[in-house]
Amino acid sequence: MTTPITDVLVIGGGINGAGIALDAAGRGLSVTLCEMKDLASATSSASSKLIHGGLRYLEQFEFRLVHEALAERETLLHAAPHIIWPLRFRLPHRPHLRPAWMIRLGLWLYDHLARRDRLPGSKALRLSEHGPLQPHLRRAFEYSDAWVDDARLVVLCALAARERGALILPRTRCTRAIRENGLWRVRLESENGDSRTLWARTLVNAAGPWASTMFDTVLSSPAPARLRLVKGSHMVVPRIYDTDEAYILQNRDGRIVFVLPYEQDYSLIGTTDVDHHGDPATVSASNEEIDYLCNVVNAHFRRQITPADVVYHYAGVRPLMAEGNGEARKASRDYRLLLDTSDGEAPLLSVFGGKITTFRALAEDALNKLAVFLPQATGPWTTQLVLPGGDFHDHAALTTELTHDFPWLPEPVMHRYVRSYGTRCRRFLQDGKSIEDLGEHLGAGLYAKELDYLMQEEWARTADDVLWRRSKLGLRFTRAQRQQLNEYMEATLTSPAQT
Incomplete structure (x- = not known):
């Protein structure tokens, strides 16, 4: 066999695929990543642009997920200070939705579930009658999370992986992957029609919303799990208020909506939670979702907005674990890594679920599982990661x-x-x-x-x-x-x- 064998072949150029490629390359492994479109072209560029613990996940008792996400928040603030920076959030109090004691308890847990070195803790506020919110909203709580340029985070991880020897192949679709002679024989096809065959010791399915259908179309085997695809839509309007803090709004249906300062002159508003049953590539914000977001904003802010104010909108599909039939907003944002060795055959690791904040921990977990089959791999290293361009103080x-x-x-x-x-x-x-x-x-x-x-x-x-x-x-x-x-x-x- 004259074709070189790559240690790890990653399918999917979103945040999880790029993070896994980076971790693997940093452990001294040979790595190839393929992505059928541009890097971060799907879910990973359609997020709420936040590195956060997930305050609302506490209500669902997902303490492990919140703890991990809060710990990762500190790590990522160090890794990429150019594209990730602190952001203060204000939560207007609406006592008929959640009592003050519940919010105080949640914020105390949020402050203490993980070590917090870079961000100030939470506090209660009395709001000015001349502020941007409706005059009946006079009390709020304030806490810290962080902003991220999500698509650039993916690109920077890919750059860092390439600097460590990885081969990054955007616009290259994996059309077939077959176990053969203890390896994976993988067929790749680029946008211009060129094709190539690669051999890999391990295969990683990090295809995001397509992770389940990969088994039907590429791997020709039953999927070990199914995803619940949940659409989240966002819209951009001219800046609603002039100050730098973000707002987290509680709606009467139990959902929350973020209003974030965006690109100096705009406000970013989102997100929704709607089950999606079509092709993830064709997702878009509906008129009903735009109306919904406008109504939530108008219930809180003095400045009223309409769909006519929307200058841009986008939607993404979150690939969540299909567990039960509850409301989409309550579906877990946690992830699962499913390893298939099929009686000693070449390993396949599939990524199901996850969120952008925990991508580094997910990637480390993935490589720890694969390292059993790759004895040449060195140990975990990314807790002190600095991404390209992040070598400065502030x-x-x-x-x-x-x-x-x-x-x-x-x-x-x-x-x-x-x-x-x-x-x-x-x-x-x-x-x-x-x-x-x-x-x-x-x-x-x-x-x-x-x-x-x-x-x-x-x-x-x-x-x-x-x-x-x-x-x-x-x-x-x-x-x-x-x-x-x-x-x-x-x-x-x-x-x-x-x-």
Whole structure:
């Protein structure tokens, strides 16, 4: 057999797949990751953009999950300070929904279920009558969680995996995987129709919402578990209030809705919980969900919104464990790792469920299970992980440093570079002396040098890759600018230097 054998082949380029590839590469294993579309193109770019313990999961007595998520919150704040940062939440008190003692108890547990070094604890508040909330809401509770640029978290994990030797193959679909001679023979097909066969010692099914159907379409064997697909929709409106805190709103149906500061000028509102029975690739926010979110906001805020205020909306499918037939909002966000060795055959590890906050712990757990079959693997290492660009102390210090080195850079552009790339922005700033050195301006502060970097280093191939996953500049781009971006990328990607 002349084809090299990879130790770990990961199917799925969402947060769990990228995290597993990174952990495996850091243990000295050879790794290949394939993803049928762009990295983070499904659930992992359609989250609420939070690293959080899940305050509402306490009501469901999921203490282990909350403990793990709170511990991971601290680890991830250290790992990626450019794309993950602290966020204070205000919970307006509505006594007919949850009594004050219950909220105080929940927040006490939230403060103490795991070690908390970087974030302040919870407290009670008296709200100003001149604040953004309805005047009858005069009491609230405040606590800490963290914000994350979810899609960039996936990309940074893939970058870190590649730096450790992993082969990352976006836009490459796994069409067949068969056990043969103690290995996996895997057929991959790229978007342009090219195909290849790889051999792997272990196979990881991290296909997210497609994890169950992979058994029907690729593995030709019965699925060991079934997923419950729950749609969560979000919408973006012009900024509802001017301050930096987020709000967590209690609705009369028992659900909660987040209102988050978003991209300086906007508010991000979500999420819903609706069972989804179709193709996860075709999910979208419904008119009913938009109306629902508007109604929850209007019950709490002075400023009233309507569907006409929505400038953007998105939806994602959460792959949750199919356990019982209860309400979608009460389905567990925990994960299960199911290992199949089929009488000594090559191992298959399938990931069912999970949430973005616990991806690192999930990946470590997955590699610990696979390491039994890969004796060359070294031990766990990611608790001290620093993702690419995260080697700095805080945003203010890095902004000061970059302002000194690049005083000609416009402040909004500098702000975005710090919060997207951290120190890695120096790769395309290099020794630039003026804004002209960044090349053609394509709109909304996106210059050719940054775009070239995204295509060369971060696997960007389409305008959507750049505008909605590598950044959120889609909120600001005009139709004409988008066309210009498409033309630039097409010309660059088809040039002899790229091909």
